[in-house]
Amino acid sequence: MQFLIEPMRSVYIEKYPIESLFSFPITPYIQVVQFERGEFIFKEGSYPDYMFYLVEGKAKLYVTQKNGKVSLLNFLHAPTFMGEIELLNEERYSRGIQTATKVICLAIPIHTTKDKLLKDATFLKYLCIFLSKKQTTITSRYAENQAFPLINRLASFILLSADHDLYKEKHTEVCEYLGVSYRHLLHVLAQLCDEGIIEKQSRSYKIRDKNRLQQLAKEV
Amino acid sequence: MQFLIEPMRSVYIEKYPIESLFSFPITPYIQVVQFERGEFIFKEGSYPDYMFYLVEGKAKLYVTQKNGKVSLLNFLHAPTFMGEIELLNEERYSRGIQTATKVICLAIPIHTTKDKLLKDATFLKYLCIFLSKKQTTITSRYAENQAFPLINRLASFILLSADHDLYKEKHTEVCEYLGVSYRHLLHVLAQLCDEGIIEKQSRSYKIRDKNRLQQLAKEV
DNA sequence: ACAATTATATGAGATATCTCATATTTTTGC
């Protein structure tokens, strides 16, 4: 984690204004920080000093189970808060967040702003809405994962993440996200290829039969 | 749904005070309502008029998938809010909530109180904490369900819900909650019986080997 | 008290998914 100094700090603060999320001037409190790809924003078990507002880049939210298995709970995209639960509950961080790309965050120091934030209806209302939307998303995915086999969820995910009918996500990330083994993901990708629905092209997959892919996804 | 009239209304309001969750006197706005077992508190797709605060009884939060499969997302116990997401987002209700027992709720009418509530830092802070805790619970369970086979999760669930080493939950509810088929739940219960870990007694199961059950649960 | 609904129970066969082993290719750090 690297703190950006002026003038870079001001550049980002002006590019991603968050004044309106608060009823008081937050800018003087804000630091701008940069994380390299693969760096941990929060490690499991640590007590965070900052709440972060992700403005550029992508990160992954993990939890480590007692048996050592690691589950990818969610991808985090800008704009999103991170560490807000710890602000509220005064707990140590129970999840790990690791960057998937270079990441820029606005950092709000917890110790100096906590009291103000917890009395600020503007901020709290925003946070409530943020939390409730996140909850809706997560529980939907949770229910889907239980109710449908991988082939349907994968069809849906391919359609969602393909760019110009070209799917090129990392298998290692996707299998964690969809909650299946790496091996099984490749099985099902191969199955979609066998049926001529997608076609493998060295490092990516081309969508060949969008109708049938949508048909499969519709069952989700 | 039945509105309770005085003096019953006041009895419940005094028994379960929620004044302290708000910065203004909420009591004049509150109705007390009663739901019979099996009644729907929210139906999927409806626009709710009230936010409820569950004070007595137990309810179940469902979502219906596109293929008609119904997933039990969570058991709801007192005290808990219901319909808070709709208050925040002005959306129609996307989940169904059905009572599992007779239920008593404090009902806060949305139309007349919404503006006040969304400016009330006391309430919003409480709601943020409530939402964030719920989120932590749900994502933990979500990750567990993906990472462990039923035998481990069931062992954990039996220990959690058994009363004096006697487990007597309804299979129909448990299989939905744990996200497996009824058939498979019975398979695994039978397996635990075969291994002498639990013993079937007509309508319930007696824990016979608590150590091994804890061992299995520990792997969760 | 009886009919209707809901919950329990079990078998058989199919399928979805996992683990482990192992090889190759690509990316990354220095």
Place this chain on the structure above:
DNA sequence: GCAAAAATATGAGATATCTCATATAATTGT
């Protein structure tokens, strides 16, 4: 540019879980 690490790829066999069929027992509404 090279060594190490990460990602891709594939096979074989095991197991967790599902679907469907069917029977009985318990609970509920009237």
